[in-house]
Amino acid sequence: MIDASDRPPDAVAAHPGNVGMARAVGAAVGLALLSVLSVAWSLLMAPPETALENEGFVQGPIDWLPMAPESAVVLALAVVVPSAVVGGLVGGLIWRWRRFAGAAVALASAWSAGVVLLPVAASALGIHLRAAIVCAFGCESLLRDDQPFGGLIAYATFLAGTFFLVMSVIVPAAVALIVVGVLFARVRGRPAVRPRLPLVPSVIAFAAVHGIALVWTVIVTPSGLVVYFCLALGVVAWTIWMTEGVRLLG
Numbered sequence: 001m002i003d004a005s006d007r008p009p010d011a012v013a014a015h016p017g018n019v020g021m022a023r024a025v026g027a028a029v030g031l032a033l034l035s036v037l038s039v040a041w042s043l044l045m046a047p048p049e050t051a052l053e054n055e056g057f058v059q060g061p062i063d064w065l066p067m068a069p070e071s072a073v074v075l076a077l078a079v080v081v082p083s084a085v086v087g088g089l090v091g092g093l094i095w096r097w098r099r100f101a102g103a104a105v106a107l108a109s110a111w112s113a114g115v116v117l118l119p120v121a122a123s124a125l126g127i128h129l130r131a132a133i134v135c136a137f138g139c140e141s142l143l144r145d146d147q148p149f150g151g152l153i154a155y156a157t158f159l160a161g162t163f164f165l166v167m168s169v170i171v172p173a174a175v176a177l178i179v180v181g182v183l184f185a186r187v188r189g190r191p192a193v194r195p196r197l198p199l200v201p202s203v204i205a206f207a208a209v210h211g212i213a214l215v216w217t218v219i220v221t222p223s224g225l226v227v228y229f230c231l232a233l234g235v236v237a238w239t240i241w242m243t244e245g246v247r248l249l250g
Helices: 021-033 036-043 049-053 069-095 099-125 150-187 199-210 212-218 223-249
Strands: 130-136 138-144
Touching (some): 021 223, 036 069, 069 223, 099 150, 130 212, 130 223, 199 212, 199 223
């Protein structure tokens, strides 16, 4: 259960929410700009030769090519800024009523926008892109400049992986912890109390669960994890700013 501070103080007032949308989007874009170089660096990471050669599989070799640093920066800007606008706008709207939901939706919407926009931007800018290389029965690149709408399939694959891991790992672990907590409370002769997590730890926990499917990509290259970590860190900073910064700025 999220702490009662999840609700903004003015959420019960006659006019719910006084956080300006310009501030919410502006903060998201400002924080996103700080991650541009890290995102560009992730685009420059070379996958292992074994993944690119893809020997013995129907997909055949992956024609990955090193990207010029300036192209990586331009591509990162073209994706990071619009994604931050989407996350700040949608998250800011929901923040007015529920802080945790606003931060969670900001992260999820920015990530989905980034995944979908990356091949579109690469195709429009004429930048060779072979990213999100996953290996199961052979390796393949899910984000390619010659398939500008492949981001939709890549995001669907990400959601499917997240659902599988959450249902097979996270949910059983959570149920086990709840059962142990209830039994421990009964042994001590005290009623079980629902946990109350503060806002920021709740956002961090959500980010960890939401991005759990990226563990599949780490065996090839940590580039996706680097980008997601930057996004999660930015959303945590955005959450803190939306909670404290607006109060300070008035």
